[in-house]
Amino acid sequence: MAHESIDLVVIGAGPAGLAAATAAAAQGTSVVLLDEQATPGGQIYRSITRTSPERLAALGPDYAAGAALTDAFIASAARHEGEAAVWQITRNRIVHYIQHGKTKALQAQRVIVCTGALERPFPIPGWTLPGVLTAGAAQILLKSAGAVPAEPVILAGCGPLLYLLGSQYIRAGVPIRAIVDTTDASDYRRALPHLAGAIAGWPLLKKGWSLMRALKRAGVPFYKGARALAVEGGETAAGLRFELRGVTHRLSAKVVLLHQGVVPHTQFTWSLRAHHRWDANQLCWTPSVDVWGELDVPGIFVAGDSRGIGGAQAAAEQGRIAALAALCSMGKIDAASRDQLAKGSFQALRCVLRIRPFLDALYRPKHQNRVPADDVIVCRCEEITAGDLRRIVELGCLGPNQAKSFSRCGMGPCQGRQCGLSVTEIIADQRGVSPTPVGYYRIRPPIKPLTLAELASAEDAPAEHGTMSHDGN
């Protein structure tokens, strides 16, 4: 099949993808970077190339630092294909994508998947009401549209992004009703043994502390150790109810922003049938890779948060490392130059990852906010509750794929992206086993919904046609 031939195709224009594409192009190899957004930056540096002084002031220096990555990428010889949604990567490295209503394909010698992270599901009563968004969603609104809540807002959950968003709102003059924090004393006790590592990663720890100080100085009410969170409202959100040391609190707000960490976006690596393992510290699936980021599918690498949550700086270093390994395996550079060029990145990576065990322990999302009560909706598309799942487990359902045929759970438009982790954890909990034997949804292309008209616009028929037409279990 005559697809356009490219040495390296990188998927995703966040820090990992930008660094990978830039590093590979610097060695004279042909590189195409495919990304869903029109402009590079990913979600963390979303709209960085067309932001305004007002937004830069609110978003702060860590966001502004992303411009160095996008500038270097734009100056490189790598080709940028924006508004390109990849819907299939085959094991023989044909990358299918849709751009402006047309499907196209590239035959790559090497592929680096840099699809980043998505918000961990936060299934609590009322989380489907309009007015409830993730903290990440609120940040995207700020970065891409300069949009902020019009009235006092509640931030609930735990993790650095929640406090970062709070401090950005303070700078932008957005009133915060409260930060309802699920972190409690047991989390501090769990994190304490990892403090030494966090101190070794001192600049990041200091940044975290200064965020908290800024929020407290601004007089934002903090409710620490909140349990039994529930969004209340009618057709839209009206406020948050929670318990604190046995007392029920009710705060009103029309916008409630939830966050309990981010998890790797693994739809592509699952669809490639790559091996994944359950990470018991980060409570998520991660693809199994070698030190360079190569999957057990030869020629396909993963870098950045889609390989395991490490943050933006780690992502950029992993991107460079994967690019060098890809170049070496194509014979573009020799092993000695690969090792020499990668040395600095490996060192920097070790340094920025030192704080991770501390963060993972301190902001470990609560069991009750991952494995909710029976009446809570888990699969938002098909409105399947935790109780529905528990009932089908009692009927003999062993895993997420069977759950689909028992209940349509995970078969809505999001294809299980949003509920996948919750479904695995609820089934595992009900069966009394770890998530490993329960597994994950079998992910099939198209990874993005396609219309038949879009599919028919292909210049060539897809290579693995037979895999797309049915969704049996």
Add this chain to the structure above:
Amino acid sequence: MLTDSMKSLFRTLPSSTVPHVTIQFDGAPHSVPAGISVAAALLVSGVQRFRATPTSGAARAPYCMMGVCFECLVEIDGLPNQQSCLANVREGMQIRSQEGARVLCAAAQCGSSAHGA
């Protein structure tokens, strides 16, 4: 009245002169900053309900803003099932809320996507 006819959940930060475009949501015109996503534009225009679920008819609105959750599905210029967080506004864009299963089923979708397989 073009904007502020409904109480918006979100507002845009004051910014130096940004060109505006006019879009329509369920027939009502809204003047919104150019270059932003349809989802962001509707949120700052006071739209709270983007669609109703096919199963129970419950109201839904954007949750993730990054193409993951599919809660922000609307009809854009006659095409149903559009992720409004991934599409940018254009002058004269006609947007309609997406009500329930009937419209979802009308879409010519393929593969493992919803309600069409």
